[in-house]
Amino acid sequence: MASKKNININLKVWRQKNAKAAGSMESYKLDNVSTDSSFLEMMDQLNEQLVAEKKEPIAFDHDCREGICGMCSMYINGRAHGPDTGITTCQLHMRMFNDGDTIFVEPWRSKAFPVIKDLVVDRSAFDRIQQAGGFVSVNTSGNTIDANTIPVPKADADKAFEAAACIGCGACVATCKNGSAMLFVGAKVSQYALLPQGKVEATERVLNMVRQMDEEGFGNCTNTGACEIECPKGISLENIARMNREYLKASLIK
Amino acid sequence: MAKSALLKSSLAKKYWMALTGLFLCLFLAGHLAGNLQLIFGDALQFNKYALFMTTNPAVKLLSYLTYISIIFHAIDGIMLAIQNKKARPVAYAMNNPSGNSSFASRNMAVLGTVILVFIATHMVNFWAKMHFSQMPLQKTTIEFQGMKNDFYITTDGGYVPVNDPAYVIKNKTEIYDANVNLKIKDAYKDLHKITFDFFRDAKWGLPFTIFYVLSMIVLAFHLLHGFQSAFQSLGINNKFTPAIKLFGKLFAIIVPLLFAIIPLYIHFTK
Numbered sequence: 001m002a003s004k005k006n007i008n009i010n011l012k013v014w015r016q017k018n019a020k021a022a023g024s025m026e027s028y029k030l031d032n033v034s035t036d037s038s039f040l041e042m043m044d045q046l047n048e049q050l051v052a053e054k055k056e057p058i059a060f061d062h063d064c065r066e067g068i069c070g071m072c073s074m075y076i077n078g079r080a081h082g083p084d085t086g087i088t089t090c091q092l093h094m095r096m097f098n099d100g101d102t103i104f105v106e107p108w109r110s111k112a113f114p115v116i117k118d119l120v121v122d123r124s125a126f127d128r129i130q131q132a133g134g135f136v137s138v139n140t141s142g143n144t145i146d147a148n149t150i151p152v153p154k155a156d157a158d159k160a161f162e163a164a165a166c167i168g169c170g171a172c173v174a175t176c177k178n179g180s181a182m183l184f185v186g187a188k189v190s191q192y193a194l195l196p197q198g199k200v201e202a203t204e205r206v207l208n209m210v211r212q213m214d215e216e217g218f219g220n221c222t223n224t225g226a227c228e229i230e231c232p233k234g235i236s237l238e239n240i241a242r243m244n245r246e247y248l249k250a251s252l253i254k
Numbered sequence: 255m256a257k258s259a260l261l262k263s264s265l266a267k268k269y270w271m272a273l274t275g276l277f278l279c280l281f282l283a284g285h286l287a288g289n290l291q292l293i294f295g296d297a298l299q300f301n302k303y304a305l306f307m308t309t310n311p312a313v314k315l316l317s318y319l320t321y322i323s324i325i326f327h328a329i330d331g332i333m334l335a336i337q338n339k340k341a342r343p344v345a346y347a348m349n350n351p352s353g354n355s356s357f358a359s360r361n362m363a364v365l366g367t368v369i370l371v372f373i374a375t376h377m378v379n380f381w382a383k384m385h386f387s388q389m390p391l392q393k394t395t396i397e398f399q400g401m402k403n404d405f406y407i408t409t410d411g412g413y414v415p416v417n418d419p420a421y422v423i424k425n426k427t428e429i430y431d432a433n434v435n436l437k438i439k440d441a442y443k444d445l446h447k448i449t450f451d452f453f454r455d456a457k458w459g460l461p462f463t464i465f466y467v468l469s470m471i472v473l474a475f476h477l478l479h480g481f482q483s484a485f486q487s488l489g490i491n492n493k494f495t496p497a498i499k500l501f502g503k504l505f506a507i508i509v510p511l512l513f514a515i516i517p518l519y520i521h522f523t524k
């Protein structure tokens with residue numbers, strides 16, 4: 001951790017004009033970065049410098065800047081969301097770096113997440129997996145029953161809630177050596193499988209979501225456990241095991 | 255759809271990896287128990303065991319299951335590894351995977367391929383000889399009234415003199431009465447001698463001993479990750495998981511270690 005208030009850093013950032021263009025790592029120097037700033041604020045500062053130099057600013061995804069939307073996808077110094085655990089890139093602070101450091105910034109690398117521009121990748125594969133079954137069909141006729149009228153054991157509710165904490169950031173895919181999306185899909189399958197409302201469509205859901213996951217070109221889990229460590233929301237491998245159980249059960253009865 | 259799902263989907267491939275992998279772990283335990291007789295048993299005991307292993311119908315069935323498991327596990331594993339490589343077409347310029355995962359977990363396919371090469375070599379050296387070539391037969395020297403004579407030990411517990419023109423060997427192990435051309439007894443294939451000669455060979459004994467020990471280290475790493483991983487693949491992650499992980503670690507260290515001691519023992523006690 002830096003002891004100085006302001007640091008000077010070197011950056012190597014992936015630049016790519018568009019989805020079809022070939023990209024490369026470009027080097028930048030950025031002085032006077034406050035160690036109180038977040039990583040994204042540092043990127044803003046770099047972009048202001050680039051604009052002042054009449055250069056194209058670096059495109060990167062971001063939205064909430066408080067760790068809840070999952071947009072800020074950056075692979076920093078060989079780790080998804082950079083050093084430190086349990087955080088997104090917007091929650092990473094420059095105090096984690098030292099004066100004179102060289103920081104590598106790359107987009108998520110996965111066949112299923114093609115680069116659109118610079119650090120921005122297309123994560124619509126996750127949306128398609130969700131659309132394949134990551135929901136509960138409810139009749140919105142106006143007399144919808146309140147969810148709390150169905151009793152749920154506390155332990156199940158807690159586990160479902162933990163799984164539902166997934167923000168769909170894709171760090172699990174980015175960090176997995178196999179580019180596997182199983183932590184994400186495991187979380188989405190679990191969140192419903194644990195609740196009475198979700199059990200009704202559990203069989204179809206897991207079969208459809210896994211089929212969509214495979215079609216999108218994600219790799220296969222080898223249980224390295226990297227995703228669990230890099231996940232900003234602490235989604236556990238137990239969710240992948242639950243998906244494996246659900247899928248086995250579903251393919252045997254269906 | 256579900257039928258094809260149980261064969262082709264990513265998860266199905268993982269179930270098969272786990273089931274074949276765990277079956278191979280059972281095989282390893284059995285194979286080890288048999289092989290330890292090379293250290294703790296005598297030649298006759300080991301050769302009796304080898305005969306049982308190549309002829310008993312139940313063992314035959316198990317051995318076919320083992321061959322199929324190895325082939326399936328290897329093909330499935332390599333297919334998965336190729337798919338996984340394709341899932342990340344552009345590599346990171348800077349990557350720090352040791353920060354979040356173990357060496358073994360990231361290199362299962364490479365470790366497995368080394369094991370495959372080992373299995374192939376091992377089978378050429380012992381299994382193929384035992385099944386297809388003319389093996390030496392087990393002999394013993396008996397001293398009687400100051401005269402030393404060699405005898406074949408036969409499966410019914412008898413002895414047949416080696417250099418006696420009254421007997422001939424046919425079909426690799428059958429002892430015939432030369433005069434009436436009638437099979438009278440069976441001898442034991444001397445796998446014990448083949449094994450000891452192999453690791454004590456003046457030129458190749460040491461290189462093969464080293465190769466076997468290195469292969470067992472590779473196997474240990476494969477199992478260090480693989481054993482517990484198989485349970486996770488099958489969806490078993492619960493209050494027993496810490497115990498499974500501990501047992502897996504012990505299994506991954508003890509089994510390859512005991513296997514490795516066998517060639518070391520044979521080579522260095524000559």
Ligand code: HEM
Binds near residue numbers: 221268275
């Ligand atoms: C005695 C020999 C072997 C034993 C006992 C064994 C055991 C195991 C076990 C228990 C697993 C974990 C399965 C899982 O994660 O679900 C595994 C995984 C694996 N094995 Fe083996 N294996 C052996 C030989 C081989 C061979 C010859 C290969 C050939 C290439 C191989 C390649 C792999 C691969 C690539 C994986 C990772 C699969 C994945 O997680 O997707 N193994 N092995």
Ligand code: SF4
Binds near residue numbers: 165171184234
């Ligand atoms: S499981 Fe974790 S790492 Fe993966 S998408 Fe969800 S929040 Fe992100």
Ligand code: FES
Binds near residue numbers: 061062065067090
């Ligand atoms: S910008 Fe929303 S989580 Fe980082």
